[in-house]
Amino acid sequence: MSRLAAILLAVTATVALQVLAQATVLASVRFIDRRTRGSTELWRTFWISLGAVVPLFFGHFAQVGLWAGFLVLLGALQTYEDAFYFSLVTFATLGYGDIVLAPGYRIFGALAATCGSLMLGWSTALIFAAISRGRDRTADPQGAESDPDQIRLPKSDRSKITRL
Secondary structure (H helix, E strand, O other), X not given: OOHHHHHHHHHHHHHHHHXXXXXXXXXXXXXXXXXXXXXXXXXXXXXXXXXXXXXXXXXXXXXXXXXXXXXXXXXXXXXXXXXXHXXXXXXXXXXXXXXXXXXXXXXXXXXXXXXXXXXXXXXXXXXXXXXXXXXHHHHOOOOOOOOOOOOOOOHHHHHHOOOO
């Protein structure tokens, strides 16, 4: 497998794993939302946060494991243990430097760091959205409107809105 093909496959598989983790988060947050209606805001926020963070955490471990597998498969690192450690440190953009790739494989380290930054940022946005939605539903026990572009106003103010 050429290095370019390996890079494209690793990046595509990383995004696919992120989408899978995101789908799991959305399903778990919906389930938790239905189960915790009527609970206190603190309790709902706790469970929704847990339902968002745990699947994403395991999704990131799977992504790191995928990069580690590619590094071993391509011969960039000898053991999966070293490759997993290197991938985790790189994915989190820590870059300790205690394990380095040979010059011909350095592009994989740079792209793993780029993917890590993007995936962690994506997950942060997803966690924020899940918690915000859960808090909004706590404030509005009837649930959010089905139209995400519609702003929810108190009932007394709804008569003032005219449709075009």
